Amino acid sequence: MQSTNPYDDLRVLVDRREGINRELARNGVRFGIYKHGEFIEQLFPYDPIPRVIPAEEFEFLERGLIQRVDALNAFLRDIYSEKQIVRDGVIPEDFIYSSSGYLPQVNEIVPPGGVFAHIAGEDLVQAQDGTWYVLEDNLRIPSGASYPLIVRDIERQVSPEIFRDHAVLDNRAYPELLREAMEFVSCEGISVVLTPGRYNAAFFEHSYLAEKIGASLAFPDDLVVENERLYFTDYLGDKHQVGVVYRRISDEYLDPFYFNPDSLIGVPNLLSAYRAGNVALVNAPGNGVADDKGIYYFVPAMIHYYLNEQPILQNAPTYLPMYPDDMATVMDKLETLVVKDVAEAGGYGVVFANKLDAEELASLRKAIQDEPRRFIAQEVIDFRSLPAVDEQGKPCRRMADLRAFVLSGKETRVWRSGLTRFSRVEGSMIVNSSQGGGFKDTWIPQR
Amino acid sequence: MGIITLNKVDALWWLGRYTERVFTTLRTFLPFYDTCLDHDAERFRVFSDALDLNADVSDLASFLEDFLYDKHNANSVCAAMNAAFDNAILLRPEVGTRTLGYIELAINHLRDSREAAERISALRSACDALLAFWGSLEDGGSSSEVKAFVMAGKYVERLDLYSRFKRPEADFHAPVVRLAFNMQILPERARALLSPAIAGAADVLKLRGYSGELVERVHAIAPVPCLDEDGNVMSATTAVDA
Numbered sequence: 001m002q003s004t005n006p007y008d009d010l011r012v013l014v015d016r017r018e019g020i021n022r023e024l025a026r027n028g029v030r031f032g033i034y035k036h037g038e039f040i041e042q043l044f045p046y047d048p049i050p051r052v053i054p055a056e057e058f059e060f061l062e063r064g065l066i067q068r069v070d071a072l073n074a075f076l077r078d079i080y081s082e083k084q085i086v087r088d089g090v091i092p093e094d095f096i097y098s099s100s101g102y103l104p105q106v107n108e109i110v111p112p113g114g115v116f117a118h119i120a121g122e123d124l125v126q127a128q129d130g131t132w133y134v135l136e137d138n139l140r141i142p143s144g145a146s147y148p149l150i151v152r153d154i155e156r157q158v159s160p161e162i163f164r165d166h167a168v169l170d171n172r173a174y175p176e177l178l179r180e181a182m183e184f185v186s187c188e189g190i191s192v193v194l195t196p197g198r199y200n201a202a203f204f205e206h207s208y209l210a211e212k213i214g215a216s217l218a219f220p221d222d223l224v225v226e227n228e229r230l231y232f233t234d235y236l237g238d239k240h241q242v243g244v245v246y247r248r249i250s251d252e253y254l255d256p257f258y259f260n261p262d263s264l265i266g267v268p269n270l271l272s273a274y275r276a277g278n279v280a281l282v283n284a285p286g287n288g289v290a291d292d293k294g295i296y297y298f299v300p301a302m303i304h305y306y307l308n309e310q311p312i313l314q315n316a317p318t319y320l321p322m323y324p325d326d327m328a329t330v331m332d333k334l335e336t337l338v339v340k341d342v343a344e345a346g347g348y349g350v351v352f353a354n355k356l357d358a359e360e361l362a363s364l365r366k367a368i369q370d371e372p373r374r375f376i377a378q379e380v381i382d383f384r385s386l387p388a389v390d391e392q393g394k395p396c397r398r399m400a401d402l403r404a405f406v407l408s409g410k411e412t413r414v415w416r417s418g419l420t421r422f423s424r425v426e427g428s429m430i431v432n433s434s435q436g437g438g439f440k441d442t443w444i445p446q447r
Numbered sequence: 448m449g450i451i452t453l454n455k456v457d458a459l460w461w462l463g464r465y466t467e468r469v470f471t472t473l474r475t476f477l478p479f480y481d482t483c484l485d486h487d488a489e490r491f492r493v494f495s496d497a498l499d500l501n502a503d504v505s506d507l508a509s510f511l512e513d514f515l516y517d518k519h520n521a522n523s524v525c526a527a528m529n530a531a532f533d534n535a536i537l538l539r540p541e542v543g544t545r546t547l548g549y550i551e552l553a554i555n556h557l558r559d560s561r562e563a564a565e566r567i568s569a570l571r572s573a574c575d576a577l578l579a580f581w582g583s584l585e586d587g588g589s590s591s592e593v594k595a596f597v598m599a600g601k602y603v604e605r606l607d608l609y610s611r612f613k614r615p616e617a618d619f620h621a622p623v624v625r626l627a628f629n630m631q632i633l634p635e636r637a638r639a640l641l642s643p644a645i646a647g648a649a650d651v652l653k654l655r656g657y658s659g660e661l662v663e664r665v666h667a668i669a670p671v672p673c674l675d676e677d678g679n680v681m682s683a684t685t686a687v688d689a
Contacts, residue, residue: 026548026552190450210539219452219454232452233453235456235637236634
């Protein structure tokens with residue numbers, strides 16, 4: 001696997017990029033975006049040079065990710081019951097109650113199996129010195145696993161000799177990991193993947209994962225709650241009880257009786273069935289409190305508190321302007337920091353202060369002073385770029401992150417692959433697909 | 448995966464109908480196109496009228512544009528292909544990614560056919576992709592119900608198109624037999640769901656001047672069901688007892 005020039009080793013994949021893209025198109029691998037009010041589906045730009053993470057390095061990540069997600073699950077169990085971590089003064093209570101992800105409607109509900117975050121999407125970057133930093137914990141409905149999953153299948157068909165010559169861990173067990181996590185928490189009944197519909201940005205993923213795990217793909221109208229049980233209605237009107245829902249609808253739209261009453265894509269009374277313990281929801285509603293950008297600051301403290309362990313993985317150095325000391329630091333060196341609006345997602349609300357002119361910088365400074373709870377500020381990590389090919393097929397380097405998927409059921413496991421997202425703009429650190437980013441496969445060599 | 452909702456039945460049925468609409472329209476069109484090269488474009492009027500295209504057949508290039516590629520004309524081949532796709536995309540778990548790939552291929556071939564130099568070859572490839580789609584569906588792991596809903600839609604559409612193109616009555620024998628075969632696979636209550644559509648197809652044959660015998664054969668495939676007070680289909684035995 002080691003090569004001084006990755007192009008030498010993997011030239012075949014670069015040369016066959018068109019073939020792989022053709023296969024991606026044939027398999028319908030797209031994501032949707034709304035542009036000027038119109039829904040447009042486009043291929044997810046694919047870079048043929050995989051990210052290769054050495055086995056021992058990935059094992060280190062695995063340990064750190066399992067530790068982190070275990071702590072986050074413990075936090076969610078605690079915060080929706082005893083709130084001991086608040087009572088003990090580890091996390092200020094207003095960080096919990098002012099978080100838009102905190103849902104009082106699910107207080108005191110213990111989900112089946114005691115698992116809240118069944119699927120965690122952990123966003124990491126690797127700094128120039130090799131240190132990995134966790135940038136975000138995505139515990140609501142993290143997406144993206146389907147892309148490296150299907151592209152690996154295609155890469156193996158298009159360039160079998162590469163996989164014969166390089167012992168790479170097969171990543172195609174993801175559906176099995178997901179199925180096992182769902183079965184562990186399933187109540188009596190069938191498994192469904194609940195999609196908001198055909199015009200959702202990630203509809204390909206919803207339908208593909210449903211196919212791969214052997215679950216029914218359910219649209220909101222297909223589901224009904226009766227006597228605190230959830231049923232899937234077949235074409236003859238017969239009702240089949242549902243034991244577990246892998247829902248791809250965000251909390252606020254999930255149940256119009258409990259959350260946003262205007263939601264047309266929710267299932268009325270779904271939360272009643274969940275509260276009664278008759279159906280498992282993957283992921284649990286209310287997880288947003290744990291992946292809030294403000295709560296992120298406290299994850300290392302959670303690891304100490306719940307697991308009595310030292311964090312294996314580091315957070316990016318982060319400041320909370322609501323603390324006077326942190327506010328002073330932020331004001332002192334604002335122009336060197338990246339500032340994030342905690343209410344935003346998908347790469348939006350992220351401001352690199354060194355890109356601002358004097359007027360914009362002053363405006364940002366005032367916004368932080370006016371609403372300190374609304375922002376976090378982080379040191380800019382000079383993260384490693386990865387080898388890639390540009391649109392003309394020429395070698396280049398691009399900034400990239402890694403979304404690792406951690407699945408929790410009977411045990412917590414890390415998928416030995418992941419979604420590497422890269423910026424298609426030279427020098428840019430914004431890798432989100434909604435902002436034009438592409439993806440790479442992530443290879444873990446066999447030991 | 449084995450449970451099919453009403454929305455999915457609708458999508459399966461229309462997937463069968465729209466794929467067949469593209470296939471049989473193109474398969475009928477290609478020999479016409481060949482003969483029209485030596486004659487005037489008026490010959491295409493049979494297509495325009497049969498498919499309610501209201502296209503201008505005096506100009507071959509615009510006729511082809513309207514007939515094949517006008518996505519805003521609901522009766523064009525392109526619109527039918529897009530409609531097939533819109534139904535197919537909902538059915539990935541039921542039909543499978545591998546099989547859906549043939550729908551994507553058919554769309555790509557149809558798109559490529561817009562380049563005149565590639566037209567006939569690309570249109571044939573679109574037909575081949577649809578044949579492969581049906582073959583892959585039949586050969587794949589989908590349930591017999593899923594297959595039967597698609598195939599029932601396909602053969603009802605074929606009856607409609609054959610009658611639009613005024614095909615001789617003998618040509619209807621095979622699709623009628625295949626429609627009957629696929630309907631037999633479905634449970635009685637499913638047949639009842641499709642019964643009005645099949646009865647409608649039979650009535651259309653009558654309106655288009657086909658024999659009473661053919662019309663009766665199609666009607667017999669899905670007799671109007673007897674329903675009990677709750678709207679459930681009664682079997683022949685319980686209906687007699689009642």
